[in-house]
Amino acid sequence: MRQVLYALVPTVALHVVFFGPGLLIQIVLGVATGLLCEAAALRLRGKPLPPFLLDGSAIITAVLLALCLPPLAPWWLVVSGVAFAILLAKHLFGGLGANPFNPAMVGYAVLLVSFPARLLQWLPPDTAGFEPAALSFTETLTTILTGSPPARFTWDAITSPTPLDALRTDLALGMTMGEAHAGALFSTFGGKGWEWINLATLAGGAWLLVLRIIRWQIPVAMLGALFVCASALSAVDPGAYAGPLFHLTSGASLLGAFFIATDPVSAATSDRGRLIYGAGIGVLTYVIRTWGGYPDGVAFAVLIMNLAVPLIDRYTIPRIYGHAR
Amino acid sequence: MARSAVRGGLRLSAHKERSTEQPLRPASAVDSLVLPLDQQAGAPAVPLVKPGDRVLRGEPVAEPGGEISAWLHSPASGTVAAIEPRPAPQRMGAPTLSIVIANDRRDEHYASSSTSRFEELSPEQLREAIGRGGIVGLGGAVFPTAAKLSSAARANGLRLLVNGAECEPYISCDDMLMRERARDIVLGAQILLHALAAQVCVIAIEDDTPQAAAALGAAIAEARDERIQLRFVASVYPAGGERQLITAVFGVEVPHGGLPADVSTACLNVGTAAAVAQWIRDAQPLTSRIVTVTGDGVREQRNLEVPLGTSMAALIYDCGGYTGRMSRLIMGGSMMGQALPHDDLPVIKATNCIIAASALDLQLRGLEMPCIRCGNCSAVCPAVLLPQQLHWYAAARDFAALETYGLMDCIECGCCDYVCPSQIPLAERFRDMKPALLETLTARASADAARTRFDARTARLERIERERDAALAKKRQELAIPRDPPAQHSPRLGGKS
Numbered sequence: 076m077r078q079v080l081y082a083l084v085p086t087v088a089l090h091v092v093f094f095g096p097g098l099l100i101q102i103v104l105g106v107a108t109g110l111l112c113e114a115a116a117l118r119l120r121g122k123p124l125p126p127f128l129l130d131g132s133a134i135i136t137a138v139l140l141a142l143c144l145p146p147l148a149p150w151w152l153v154v155s156g157v158a159f160a161i162l163l164a165k166h167l168f169g170g171l172g173a174n175p176f177n178p179a180m181v182g183y184a185v186l187l188v189s190f191p192a193r194l195l196q197w198l199p200p201d202t203a204g205f206e207p208a209a210l211s212f213t214e215t216l217t218t219i220l221t222g223s224p225p226a227r228f229t230w231d232a233i234t235s236p237t238p239l240d241a242l243r244t245d246l247a248l249g250m251t252m253g254e255a256h257a258g259a260l261f262s263t264f265g266g267k268g269w270e271w272i273n274l275a276t277l278a279g280g281a282w283l284l285v286l287r288i289i290r291w292q293i294p295v296a297m298l299g300a301l302f303v304c305a306s307a308l309s310a311v312d313p314g315a316y317a318g319p320l321f322h323l324t325s326g327a328s329l330l331g332a333f334f335i336a337t338d339p340v341s342a343a344t345s346d347r348g349r350l351i352y353g354a355g356i357g358v359l360t361y362v363i364r365t366w367g368g369y370p371d372g373v374a375f376a377v378l379i380m381n382l383a384v385p386l387i388d389r390y391t392i393p394r395i396y397g398h399a400r
Numbered sequence: 401m402a403r404s405a406v407r408g409g410l411r412l413s414a415h416k417e418r419s420t421e422q423p424l425r426p427a428s429a430v431d432s433l434v435l436p437l438d439q440q441a442g443a444p445a446v447p448l449v450k451p452g453d454r455v456l457r458g459e460p461v462a463e464p465g466g467e468i469s470a471w472l473h474s475p476a477s478g479t480v481a482a483i484e485p486r487p488a489p490q491r492m493g494a495p496t497l498s499i500v501i502a503n504d505r506r507d508e509h510y511a512s513s514s515t516s517r518f519e520e521l522s523p524e525q526l527r528e529a530i531g532r533g534g535i536v537g538l539g540g541a542v543f544p545t546a547a548k549l550s551s552a553a554r555a556n557g558l559r560l561l562v563n564g565a566e567c568e569p570y571i572s573c574d575d576m577l578m579r580e581r582a583r584d585i586v587l588g589a590q591i592l593l594h595a596l597a598a599q600v601c602v603i604a605i606e607d608d609t610p611q612a613a614a615a616l617g618a619a620i621a622e623a624r625d626e627r628i629q630l631r632f633v634a635s636v637y638p639a640g641g642e643r644q645l646i647t648a649v650f651g652v653e654v655p656h657g658g659l660p661a662d663v664s665t666a667c668l669n670v671g672t673a674a675a676v677a678q679w680i681r682d683a684q685p686l687t688s689r690i691v692t693v694t695g696d697g698v699r700e701q702r703n704l705e706v707p708l709g710t711s712m713a714a715l716i717y718d719c720g721g722y723t724g725r726m727s728r729l730i731m732g733g734s735m736m737g738q739a740l741p742h743d744d745l746p747v748i749k750a751t752n753c754i755i756a757a758s759a760l761d762l763q764l765r766g767l768e769m770p771c772i773r774c775g776n777c778s779a780v781c782p783a784v785l786l787p788q789q790l791h792w793y794a795a796a797r798d799f800a801a802l803e804t805y806g807l808m809d810c811i812e813c814g815c816c817d818y819v820c821p822s823q824i825p826l827a828e829r830f831r832d833m834k835p836a837l838l839e840t841l842t843a844r845a846s847a848d849a850a851r852t853r854f855d856a857r858t859a860r861l862e863r864i865e866r867e868r869d870a871a872l873a874k875k876r877q878e879l880a881i882p883r884d885p886p887a888q889h890s891p892r893l894g895g896k897s
Contacts, residue, residue, distance in 0.1 A: 126767050172770030172822075290775070339774040344788060349775075388789070395806040396407075396643065396783040397656040 076131035078288050082279035083138060083334065089275045090142070093200040093268035096212050097146025100219050101153050105137035108157040116166035132171055136160050139179040139335060143327065143374070144186070145197045147215065147233070149222035152193060156182035176381045177341045180374045187374065195370070199235035199260070200268025238266025239326045240370040242317060251314040265324035273324045280333025292349035293342060293356075294332040298323060300357025308365070322361065331356065331373035341381045348384075348391035355380045403651035406644050408782040409636040410815050414608070415734070415761075416572040419694040422702040424576050427691075428718045429507075433475050433709030434746040435461065435499045436488040440536045441543045442468030447499055453480045458685050459510035461499050464531070470544045471534035474501055475687040475707035477508040489712075489731050489748060493741040501709065512683040518591050523553060526595040526680075533679030534686040538671030539563060539574075539640075540732065542750045545672055549595050551659070552666035558598040561649060561660075562589050564605035564612065564670040565633050565640035568733030570761075571753040573690040574670050576703040578605065578612035581674050582619035588673030589628055591680050596666055601628045603670070604649050606635040637735065638813040642667045644782050656809060671752075691747055693719045697726030697756030706747050712754055713743040725758035734761065735814045769822040777816035777826060783809045787816040787826050794833045799840040807837050 090098045113133040117124050137157045144153055160182030168174045187194050201209070210218065210233070214225045224233055236244065238260045245255035260266055265273065283289045305319035322328060327335070336342065336356050343352035356376045363372025394400060438444035443466030455461055455474040462472040481502040485495035518526055531546030552558060562585065566574040578585060589601045603620070605612055613630065620628050633639045633648045643654045645667065652663045660667050671690065678684045687708055694701045699720030706715060712729070716722060730737040732753055747754075755761060777787035785806050793801040807830060816826040 126769060130769065132772075170770070172772045290779075340772050342773070344773050344775055344786060345778065346775075392786065392805065393778075393784050395656065395785060395809050396647075397653045397658070397809060398806070399655075 082283050085275035089272045094146045094198050097215050101141040105141040105153045105157045106134050108154045109133040109137035112158050112161035136179045140182045143183045147218050150219050156186045159185050177338050177377050180377045183374045196234040197237045243370050270324045273329045276329040289337040293336050293353035296350045296353030297332045297357040300354040301361055304361040326371035327373040343384050343387040345391045345393050348387045351387050352380050404647050404653045406648045408780045412569050412637050415570045418701040419572045419692050424580050424703050427704040427706040430710050430714045431503050433501045434486050435472055435709045436496050438496055439748040440470040445472050447483055449480045451480050451482050456508045456510035458512050468547045470536050473534050473685040473687050475709050476503040477506050478502045478504040489745040518680050523595050523597045535675050536749050539669035552661040553596050555661040555664045557664045558596050559665050560598050560601040561665050561667040562603040562673050567637045567640040568735050570694050570755050571692050571733045573692045573752050575609050575612050577690055579615050582615035584674035584677040585670050586619040586623045588677035591676050602631050604631045604633050607632040608635040691751055692753040695755040695761050696758030709746045712745050726756050727759050728757045730755040766823045776819040780815040780819050794829050799837050802837050
């Protein structure tokens with residue numbers, strides 16, 4: 076599991092480049108909460124601390140959840156999200172290996188449903204065309220700990236929607252895809268800054284594939300399904316539907332495909348099952364983004380497919396050697 | 401039918417080069433030889449001698465104790481010192497009834513009556529003759545060869561597959577045999593072809609044993625026998641598993657619950673073929689076998705021709721003794737071998753390899769962690785099982801699910817253990833779980849049979865009653881007796897008629 080963390084380093088680094096040091100603070104808060112909750116749950120369940128605490132699974136859950144939160148989100152968001160993920164989504168179901176739902180996504184979904192406004196207050200990327208607030212490390216820390224920005228700024232001055240969110244609002248306002256894409260947040264094929272972060276995620280994911288930490292079925296099926304859906308609908312009406320490249324490089328598509336949906340505990344288990352599972356996540360992500368109530372759909376798509384895993388597993392048992400075809 | 405391919409498996413480092421540097425040599429004679437009577441699959445053999453009897457080398461000392469059993473012959477000349485329980489390696493060191501022979505070191509031969517003109521025998525006679533040589537499968541399963549041949553001979557269009565794919569790490573006795581006694585193997589194949597009335601023989605070896613391939617190729621060319629061909633299989637563990645090899649060579653799968661004969665194949669080890677040749681040609685019954693002595697814990701790593709019954713301690717001493725790195729003694733290879741409690745155990749027909757393992761040789765297991773369903777195990781499973789699901793259902797003792805998920809199809813190769821990131825001893829769990837599942841299946845089968853019997857009985861009784869009622873009604877009509885009013889109806893009436 077340590078390799079999974081290493082594979083996330085480029086993503087985190089570019090995230091800090093474009094959005095400031097907020098993510099690092101969120102990760103520290105999240106990991107501390109994660110380890111504390113893990114230790115408490117293990118103690119309560121009478122399990123030995125060292126092997127489980129050091130296996131890295133709680134750390135990964137915390138880092139993945141922190142990556143989903145706005146960099147300036149108040150401290151209690153990441154703390155309550157991670158606590159919910161570890162205590163309720165993971166240990167109430169039996170701890171490592173026994174959780175039916177991806178803990179990080181359960182934590183994120185709880186936060187998204189409970190505090191939608193806070194989760195959509197993102198920052199503008201630090202690239203050409205923006206004058207980001209450029210908060211210092213201390214200012215960032217104070218903002219996260221107090222929940223309000225430094226006195227010289229208002230929230231409106233320093234926050235910005237994510238590209239997926241902006242696109243959604245623009246389309247709702249009656250703009251065409253072309254007009255929306257002309258907006259300041261957008262670049263050639265994705266959101267400014269985001270496309271680079273997502274490329275870093277792709278590189279990290281590819282590294283995990285090469286190391287055989289993850290296998291290709293889930294990422295390929297998920298991204299393939301997303302690509303097919305986006306291609307089909309944008310071919311029908313390019314004015315109303317975003318194209319496949321935008322979908323693949325926006326939001327949590329790549330993070331989801333390589334780091335979230337590939338969580339083996341909550342995924343389908345056979346090769347064929349994993350193709351179905353991944354494709355289901357891809358389709359549902361597209362559906363939720365396009366017609367659903369939230370700008371991104373990866374978290375809910377993963378949770379819904381987690382729910383379908385027992386069914387998928389049941390119908391995708393491979394043919395055992397020597398049994399009839 | 402679609403051609404099947406072998407799936408899963410592992411490319412493992414073979415650890416064979418150390419034991420194949422030295423040529424084969426006979427092991428030094430020892431004073432006492434211990435022959436466990438139950439060293440073959442099936443029924444234990446029954447002693448033909450009693451303590452104090454003088455025996456010669458090659459003389460039968462025990463006869464088959466059942467349909468599936470084997471002859472035992474004395475590996476040396478001497479006297480029967482005792483017939484008593486002695487610790488045996490196949491029982492993890494627990495004692496089992498054994499014939500103990502005191503070697504007089506005179507090496508006097510018993511004049512076995514075998515026949516070198518095997519072509520003159522009928523296949524049936526030849527199979528029986530092979531049985532009298534005490535020959536069992538030397539690949540490790542020690543199934544009596546005559547019984548295997550007789551059961552396979554019933555199949556139509558039978559093909560002989562001689563297994564030289566020695567896929568398990570550390571073991572090199574077959575490699576050495578193929579290098580040094582390729583002619584015996586080819587002659588053995590010819591004898592087996594005759595015993596099976598078969599016309600096709602494939603000798604299969606791994607593609608990373610060039611010396612063995614060269615020797616076998618030369619021996620086949622020399623024999624000028626067009627029925628026999630050499631085939632290479634990829635060096636992937638467990639390529640030499642009987643089922644995996646049949647699939648790799650012939651592209652068919654042995655059906656669930658079936659035998660190789662169900663796909664017209666008889667599969668025998670190269671060591672078995674050579675033993676058959678030595679018995680039929682030279683009248684030498686199976687009284688010794690090639691054993692690989694290897695591992696960092698022994699000074700001289702090599703292959704030896706070892707008389708059966710030689711103690712492992714003596715064999716290790718013969719190989720220069722233990723090194724300071726010795727940690728654990730294992731019989732068999734590193735994947736499927738069994739750890740032995742001590743070395744005061746005899747070499748038996750199943751002893752293909754003894755590993756004096758150092759800590760380096762041992763795959764030391766870390767702490768077992770929960771399964772995270774990563775699926776590495778199912779990716780390598782040659783039986784295409786889902787070990788992660790089997791593990792789950794084994795923990796829950798859910799026998800119905802264990803059957804559905806194919807526990808009985810597990811070949812216990814240990815590939816799943818090897819790749820498990822949570823260090824779960826999966827194959828061991830499955831091996832332990834099989835008897836319980838078998839018991840459940842048997843209990844269910846007998847319950848089903850009882851229910852069928854009960855249903856049949858109920859149906860029969862109902863039918864008899866119906867027929868009797870019908871007969872009664874008919875009789876009444878014939879006699880034109882008016883129907884009794886219900887109140888006067890006697891229940892005994894039915895009984896009297």
